[in-house]
Amino acid sequence: MQSLDIAAVRAFVLVADLQSFTRAAEVLGSTQSNVSIKLGKLERQLGRRLLERSPRHVRLSAEGAGFLEMARELVSAHARAVASFDTQVRRLVVGVSHELIGGEMPGLLKRVNAADPALRLELRVGSSRDLMPLYERGELDAAWLLRPDDRRKQGKCAYVEPFSWFASSQAAPALRAPIPLATQGKGCRVRNAAVRALDGAGIAWEEVFVGKGAAMLGAAAAAGLAVAVLATRTAPSGTRDVGALLSLPSIPPQDVMLYSSLSDKRSREALRVMGLVFGQAG
Incomplete structure (x- = not known):
């Protein structure tokens, strides 16, 4: 068998992660047809069908799922080999809205480090x-934030984050009225959107827990203390989406903005990897 084309393997990993040829092509700066051609050649070389394609969905085949981790290791080893010639330490300071921090953080840090071990x-x-x-004072090199109310234009909308109502998988505190809420307080735009939706639907509510960050709200929900409005991706184990079950109004999705003026290759690659992790469920 000929040596595998690392670009094709990388394209496979991206398609598997993003579940989309279009989004993978955007990351690679290529086209959907070129990505499809690369994947077709890789499948023919391996003699295995790696992806199941339909007009609306892309998912791994059984053989693709088995190959994915080895493909990740190959892409990571290639990145480390290339980076070994650039040992200069680069420090990158990035701000992340606490509404966006979920259980994927260990995986995010691992992938950033694998892509550039000399990055701090x-x-x-x-x-x-x-x-x-x-960020505006230059204390952050980049920032992942929810789009501000003034719709500032200097950022780039990286993806759209869905939000919903989460409560304990074991208890249902919202079955009593008023609905007990866990929020980040009156200054939080997600909290304000949630209570506006409840008020508009004529549903009584009570703020019973206030904390900062999705982790704190998720803990309150998992403990059965309250219902929390969380980004679907950040909801912790021990919780479930109770929006449909309790006929609660939908929460408007939020634009996640990337603010950065960085142009060097290493920094842009680190931000690209972060965006892949954040946006997978977005």
Whole structure:
């Protein structure tokens, strides 16, 4: 068998992660047809069908699922080999809205490190309102934030994050009235959108827990204390989406903005990897 084309293997990993030829092509700066051609050649070389394609969905075949982890290791080893010639330490300070922090953080840090072992990443987590001034003063190299109310244009909409109502998998505190809510307080735009939706639907509510960050709200929900409005991706184990079950109004999805003026290849690659992890469920 001939040596595998690392570009084709990387394209396979991206399609598997993003479940989309279109999004993988955007990341690669290529076209959907070129990505499809690369994947077709890889499948013919391996003699295995890696992906099941339909007009609306892309998913791994059984053989593709078995190959995926080895493909990740191959792409990671290639990246480390290339990076070995560039040993200069690069420090990158990135702000991340605490509404976006979920259980994928260990995997995110692992993937960023695998892509560039000499990169020193400093993450600052806080509210979008608090992090934006830090970015504007140059204290952050980049920031992943919910789109501010003033619709600032200098950022790029990276993806759209869906939000919903989450409560304990074991208990249903929202079955009593008023609905007990866990929120981040009145300054939180997601909280304000949620209570506006409840008020508009004529559903009584009570704020019983206030904490900062999705992790705190998720903990309150998992403990059965309250219902929390969370990004679907950040909802912790021990919770479930109870929006449909309790006939609660839908929560508007939020644009996630990437603010960055960085142009060097290493920084842009680190941000690309972060975007892949954040946006997979977005």
